[in-house]
């Protein structure tokens with residue numbers, strides 16, 4: 001670590017440590033010509049000694065949990081070149097991003113006597129019903145107009161509010177059954193993991209979690225893509241999936257998708273927030289990654305922290321920004337977001353936990369929303385070594401409200417829009433006929449007080465009731 005010369009630099013160091021949590025590690029394994037390649041574990045734990053820095057505020061930043069090898073990581077005995085791809089191709093059928101598991105007896109389930117907030121942004125509908133069968137919504141609307149099948153199990157929700165299951169579109173440590181279960185119990189039935197410590201079986205583990213309805217649905221990027229000595233390799237020695245040319249970028253993107261990635265996450269942090277320079281993907285490399293992902297029907301999320309990173313991401317044509325920028329967001333960049341139809345995943349809870357930049361991020365978000373920008377809910381759970389909300393991300397939601405978002409805008413951000421950045425808006429995010437039946441039922445009116453989202457009465461995931469706090473039949 002370099003000598004801290006200024007408070008500005010101190011903030012940079014703190015943030016850099018914070019961001020290490022967003023920097024998953026891909027270490028390619030040695031590849032024999034012609035042999036199948038695999039994602040391999042890293043050679044060693046990233047060297048993140050606890051950093052104790054003193055200045056106007058004393059801040060102690062231990063290494064992030066995410067940066068540490070998981071129990072299943074298998075350290076490789078020898079150094080590995082960073083630019084060697086190491087990803088096993090998979091059968092196309094294994095790449096499907098969702099799993100729907102049918103109710104055992106396939107009996108229809110009818111939720112009646114509820115107020116419907118369907119996630120589209122439409123006005124709430126009182127006296128509504130939702131009919132579910134085979135894991136999907138088969139009918140939804142005014143109870144008097146919705147046909148309820150004779151043999152259906154009918155649940156009177158007693159005036160409670162029925163919403164789509166929520167989605168946290170920026171988490172880490174998602175490959176964890178306890179955490180996935182806690183999210184699901186809190187009504188967050190899908191999470192998007194934007195950076196995980198790669199192991200050979202990473203996407204197989206994702207697929208195993210998808211088979212159990214107790215777990216929130218896991219959408220996963222796997223490792224970040226960056227350049228040699230780029231973020232998060234610089235300055236911590238944390239390895240990532242590195243590319244050295246546009247051709248290499250295209251090829252490795254294809255390999256990562258073949259391995260099972262649901263979404264591609266690229267690092268475009270040029271170090272401005274750290275008051276330093278970090279090598280970053282060239283415009284051609286970033287564009288090549290986006291081109292391959294889009295050609296294969298996948299989306300790209302970009303790690304950005306300043307407006308100069310934002311410009312690179314917009315130029316590359318990415319689909320969402322993984323953090324709100326922390327410097328002043330100029331109007332022409334807001335315009336660029338709107339013109340590109342790009343979502344923002346603000347991660348205001350990250351800036352709250354880091355202790356800096358919250359005010360700027362909140363005001364930037366307010367101006368973005370005021371201009372008509374599209375927001376998706378995401379917190380960067382575990383992207384910093386602090387306690388984040390597990391389950392319903394109420395801190396993020398409160399900060400979104402502070403930025404001027406209405407309860408309805410926040411609900412849309414946490415459902416329809418978050419489904420969109422997961423590339424699952426055709427399946428999830430709204431309560432509409434044909435969609436997967438992920439339903440959150442809460443007591444009270446979240447439009448009057450958004451905290452009603454915490455008063456969980458029932459959670460239905462893939463059509464199965466996984467939590468029931470009193471919806472007596």
Ligand SMILES: [Zn+2]
Pocket residue numbers: 021022023170171172194195380383
């Ligand atoms: Zn992150």
